[in-house]
Amino acid sequence: MRTQDKKIPITILTGFLGAGKTSLLNKLIKSSDKKLALIINEFGELGIDGELVCEAENQILELNNGCLCCTVQGDLTKILLQLYAKKDSFEQIVIETTGLANPAPVAELIYFDPLINSKFYVDGIITVFDTLNAEHVLSSPEGLSQIVYADKVLLSKLDKCDNFDPSQLSEINPLAVYERCDHGELVDLNALLNLGGFNVDNLSSEIKTHLHSHMGSVSLSGEGELNNACFRQWIGSVLFDMSDVVYRMKGIVNLSGVEGSTIFQSVHRLFEDEKAEKDYGNENRVVFIGEGLNEDVLKKGFFTCFKE
Structure with a gap:
């Protein structure tokens, strides 16, 4: 538990x-109810509005609304620890990756570095998706990974795009929430900073498979009680033995010896779980996203965990 x-x-x-990350970030800085610390990759696109700039000290830029901003120059751990020393000056950190970056390694650092993990956690991964250039973005491994790992996808440039079909993205990542975003507008900014990563409302209760090119998702469900030890052993084998093909997992499970329902998620080899806010009874629903998933193997492992 977290x-x-x-x-x-x-x-x-x-x-x-x-x-459209630049527009969104500037709007976040100006409009969020929270004091933020922004970490910008040195190859990023962000241009902080001039009227927000106040002064720079020790590579950390202070903005005139109380937010902080700094640039990553190869050592994210160092920047995070520098910010932690100023933790009373902000409430949340936003890390902007480059446009050609896979977000998973950033999340992995936060989870797997013991010192960083003792001080920070990932609230969520947000992807701004260029609908006008959807085919180009999805043809890139990095663009595809940005969809795969997202908790929320903001659809930009829909005002310029007449023929975009959002279902092509939900087939890649049925776990994400999709929302329109033009120039940083039409978005509940404060909700973006409170994703939690554990939203399970959109988990399917049916067994089904989605495929988008080589990327796909598998959803499994069943009623009853899962053997806690067996389930965790199985999940561990999926995380490590199948880490090259399983990129995301999310689910609701009813585990033996645990009161109420447990919800969990994973990003690549990262796994976390917690008690669900409501009891889903005997329901068990698990969704996998990955490349070349073997539905039969996943299905067999899942149903083996049910108590006889």
Whole structure:
């Protein structure tokens, strides 16, 4: 179980080159109810509005609304620890990746570095998606990964695009929430900074498979009680033995010896779980996203975990 109430939340913001991260970030800085610390990759596109700039000290830029901003120059760990020393000056961190970046390694650093993980947690991964250039973005491994790992996808440039079909994205990542976003507008900014990563409302209750080119998702469900030890052993084998093909997992499970329902998620080899806010009874629903998924193998492993 997580102890996030004592940690600083981090939002990872990604999106392909020209998708619209700059507009969204400037709007976040100006309009958010929270004091933010922004970490910008040195190859990023962000242009902080001139009237927001106040002064720079020790590579950390202070904005005149109380937010902080700094640039990553190869050592994200160092920047995070520098910001932690100023933790009383902000409430949340937003990390902007480059347009050609896979967001998973950033999340992995936060989870797998013991010192960083003791101080921070990932609240969510947000992807700004350029609908006008959808085919180009999805043909790139980086653009595809930005969809795969997203908790929320903001659809930009829909005002310029007449023939975009959002279902092509939900087939890649049925776990994400999709929302329109033009020039940073039409978005509940404060909701972006409170994703939690554990939204399970859109998990399918049916067994089905989605495929988009080589990328696909598999959804499994069943009623009853899963053997806790067996389930965790199986999940562990999926995380490590199948880490080259399983990129995301999310689910609701009813585990033996655990009161109420447990919800969990994974990003690549990262796994976390917590008690669900409501009891889903005997329901068990698990969704996998990955490349070349073997539905039969996943299905067999899942149903083996049910108590006889």
